[in-house]
Amino acid sequence: MTPNHSAPAPVLLQLDRLSRRRAGRPAVTDLSLRLERGQVLGLLGVNGAGKSTTLSMIAGAMRPDSGCIKLNGSDFLEQPELARQLIGWLPERAPLWPELTVGEHLDAHGRLRGLGGAALREARVAIIERLELQPLARRLAGVLSQGQRQRLGLACALLHRPALLVLDEPANALDPVQVAALRTLIREQAAAGTAVILSTHLLAEVTAVCDRVAILHEGTLRHDGPVHADDHAALERTFFEIAMNGNPQPAQAA
């Protein structure tokens, strides 16, 4: 067999021993993870396992108590503007201004990310078309359905073509048609080189779109390994074993 001498894919995101306490209790402890360009990582764990806390730290919305985050090789905590440029974040509850229209949201998000003029107009047109938001463009966010709000949040996260997409339960409130469209969108982003972290409670989403899965339990990493699209049962076994028993095995390197 010919040895594979190709260089490893470049690491985009590196978490090194990240810890954060919330309300006086450990929410995330000593978390280390790496993510390469074009990779889709599923983040699983039971309620309260630390997924949203982890994603908030990665998105730059919450500072870790200790540990290091590197984005594109740079210390992200010392350069918070990196988060605005390189990351698109869909939080668990996308914060929207009810009195702004869908189009105005996209403009505001674009400006926050440094887009303006023709670049902003072009990005807005592209994302409205891609997420089929044309019929909603002039509608106020305050009158959108939950699923429509989620799609607007996704559009805001994608508008500036981030290198890293951080999605916290993105399938929440989406109908089955939109869930299928979301899967296609995530794979499309990965094929274009975007790294994606996807927190979800839906194991089927992980099997369908993720290359790798990390499972948290009580704030610590209990599993980090590849996802086998043809073996959903293996993912279920690993997930439930960790959910029920904590972790009988040390975390595996991907």
Ligand SMILES: Nc1ncnc2c1ncn2[C@@H]1O[C@H](COP(=O)(O)OP(=O)(O)OP(=O)(O)O)[C@@H](O)[C@H]1O
């Ligand atoms: N606003 C908050 N104030 C205080 N503690 C919080 C807050 N939000 C979360 N926590 C605590 O931090 C820990 C991790 O919670 P986190 O929301 O990160 O978990 P999660 O895996 O995203 O859960 P879920 O699946 O329910 O969304 C939990 O112990 C939780 O009680």
